[in-house]
Amino acid sequence: MENFYESMYQLIVETSTNLPKDVRRAIAAAKQRESAGTRSAMSLATITNNIKMADDNISPICQDTGLPTFKLKVPVGANQLVMKKEIKRAIEQATKDGKLRPNSVDSISGDNSGDNLGEGTPVIKFEQWENDYIDARLILKGGGCENKNIQYSLPCELDGLGKAGRDLDGIRKCIMHSVYQAQGQGCSAGFIGVGIGGDRTSGYELAKEQLFRRVDDVNEREDLRQLEEYVVEHANELGIGTMGFGGETTLLGCKIGVINRIPASFFVSVAYNCWAYRRLGVFIDPKNGSINEWLYQDGEEIDFGHDEVAATKEQSLQTREVVLEAPITEEKIRELKVGDVVRINGMMYTGRDAIHKYLSENDSPVDLNGQVIYHCGPVMMKDEDGNYHVKAAGPTTSIREEPYQGDIMKRFGIRAVIGKGGMGPKTLKALSEHGGVYLNAIGGAAQYYADCIKSVEGVDLMQFGIPEAMWHLKVEGFTAVVTMDSHGNSLHADVDKSSLEKLAQFKEPVFK
Numbered sequence: 001m002e003n004f005y006e007s008m009y010q011l012i013v014e015t016s017t018n019l020p021k022d023v024r025r026a027i028a029a030a031k032q033r034e035s036a037g038t039r040s041a042m043s044l045a046t047i048t049n050n051i052k053m054a055d056d057n058i059s060p061i062c063q064d065t066g067l068p069t070f071k072l073k074v075p076v077g078a079n080q081l082v083m084k085k086e087i088k089r090a091i092e093q094a095t096k097d098g099k100l101r102p103n104s105v106d107s108i109s110g111d112n113s114g115d116n117l118g119e120g121t122p123v124i125k126f127e128q129w130e131n132d133y134i135d136a137r138l139i140l141k142g143g144g145c146e147n148k149n150i151q152y153s154l155p156c157e158l159d160g161l162g163k164a165g166r167d168l169d170g171i172r173k174c175i176m177h178s179v180y181q182a183q184g185q186g187c188s189a190g191f192i193g194v195g196i197g198g199d200r201t202s203g204y205e206l207a208k209e210q211l212f213r214r215v216d217d218v219n220e221r222e223d224l225r226q227l228e229e230y231v232v233e234h235a236n237e238l239g240i241g242t243m244g245f246g247g248e249t250t251l252l253g254c255k256i257g258v259i260n261r262i263p264a265s266f267f268v269s270v271a272y273n274c275w276a277y278r279r280l281g282v283f284i285d286p287k288n289g290s291i292n293e294w295l296y297q298d299g300e301e302i303d304f305g306h307d308e309v310a311a312t313k314e315q316s317l318q319t320r321e322v323v324l325e326a327p328i329t330e331e332k333i334r335e336l337k338v339g340d341v342v343r344i345n346g347m348m349y350t351g352r353d354a355i356h357k358y359l360s361e362n363d364s365p366v367d368l369n370g371q372v373i374y375h376c377g378p379v380m381m382k383d384e385d386g387n388y389h390v391k392a393a394g395p396t397t398s399i400r401e402e403p404y405q406g407d408i409m410k411r412f413g414i415r416a417v418i419g420k421g422g423m424g425p426k427t428l429k430a431l432s433e434h435g436g437v438y439l440n441a442i443g444g445a446a447q448y449y450a451d452c453i454k455s456v457e458g459v460d461l462m463q464f465g466i467p468e469a470m471w472h473l474k475v476e477g478f479t480a481v482v483t484m485d486s487h488g489n490s491l492h493a494d495v496d497k498s499s500l501e502k503l504a505q506f507k508e509p510v511f512k
């Protein structure tokens with residue numbers, strides 16, 4: 001097993017930086033479907049551009065490299081203790097090398113272990129099988145999409161769809177609802193794994209297991225095959241679109257599995273995965289630990305179409321484009337309307353969960369008057385001279401800051417917040433009262449945004465760990481879309497409302 005460590009290191013690096021080909025094919029097909037000039041088309045162009053940049057830079061596709069979850073099938077006699085040790089060593093090294101963000105935090109204190117190791121992380125699961133080789137798979141599923149997982153207990157009442165009973169049609173309704181409730185917050189267009197049956201634990205386990213299926217496989221069960229096809233076709237009629245901006249593609253894949261349940265329970269568990277669907281696998285020789293074969297990576301190179309950067313520019317010309325540079329005046333903010341594309345130059349400050357809580361109780365370490373806050377937990381690397389470099393820096397889900405955001409903007413005079421997935425009524429009200437704007441960046445486009453960051457000018461509150469610290473970033477040409485303005489408009493509220501109306505069209509029974 002002398003090569004097992006190196007094989008696991010490669011598996012981690014490839015999974016974080018090289019999106020599987022079956023996923024690329026699904027994204028390329030979605031890109032074809034969107035008409036040029038729409039916000040969704042622009043977002044997909046940024047996404048495909050980002051995928052290519054991650055290839056070239058061998059850097060994380062998305063800054064949130066998730067909870068690394070390994071699943072191994074091993075022949076009798078393979079030493080699981082050694083494999084576990086080597087996987088942990090590879091995780092530690094990949095974190096040091098900037099291929100994984102330090103993501104393991106103490107659940108109560110929030111302390112970051114710094115190396116992705118800790119109680120319960122990474123997840124490593126073994127199963128024995130009769131084959132004479134090792135099948136090792138890894139999924140890096142980020143937090144934003146994980147938070148959109150949902151579990152239904154049938155029978156139940158669902159928004160837009162009414163009663164969902166204990167039958168295939170009730171299951172259909174739950175799955176359609178799961179896509180609606182995710183909106184753009186799990187970085188749509190997404191993939192879902194569905195587990196029917198089991199208990200609350202094994203149901204979710206089964207749902208996640210489905211995410212290891214190939215995007216283009218066909219369910220062996222005829223009823224589930226039909227349901228999978230139905231869901232992909234009709235979920236795309238909800239009009240949620242890329243990032244929840246509206247559009248043709250909301251769901252890129254649906255895989256459904258079933259296990260038995262006990263009479264009183266009937267769970268439908270849904271695991272939502274963002275477009276940055278990072279899962280790979282390898283077949284390994286159990287004698288020397290070398291990789292014999294890569295999974296999901298067969299087929300031709302995927303061509304995402306013509307020059308993405310040019311396409312982004314050309315398409316965004318069809319919407320109004322405004323350049324912002326902090327400090328920003330209230331007047332300038334009040335000129336902005338939902339749909340405007342904004343290019344930011346100059347300074348912005350990162351702030352996510354820990355910072356928002358901190359700012360609600362303390363003074364800010366920097367003057368935030370007229371400034372821009374970026375909901376982002378980047379991947380950072382320190383060079384020999386002690387200077388930090390950004391390796392990946394896309395937005396995080398903003399809604400988690402809903403309880404704090406409005407008050408903090410008013411108290412510190414912040415004029416713009418950048419994040420993804422939108423915020424709620426409390427923030428919208430504060431934007432109106434104070435003169436603020438919410439800017440939606442493209443979730444998962446961590447290489448694209450890292451490239452816009454020209455320098456790291458400082459950092460505060462490092463005690464919260466790298467992803468949660470307040471980074472002072474100097475940017476150039478950082479592009480985002482106004483999705484909530486100071487006039488009471490929210491694209492997120494609009495898309496939620498219209499998609500709920502569309503969801504109601506799927507109320508009538510389909511599967512008997």
Ligand SMILES: O=C(O)C[C@H](O)C(=O)O
Nearest residue numbers: 064142143144377396397
């Ligand atoms: O933690 C992050 O950086 C982002 C997270 O995956 C999210 O989608 O909100």
Ligand code: SF4
Nearest residue numbers: 062142144187274444
């Ligand atoms: S930011 Fe978006 S793309 Fe990245 S892990 Fe979170 S949900 Fe996925």
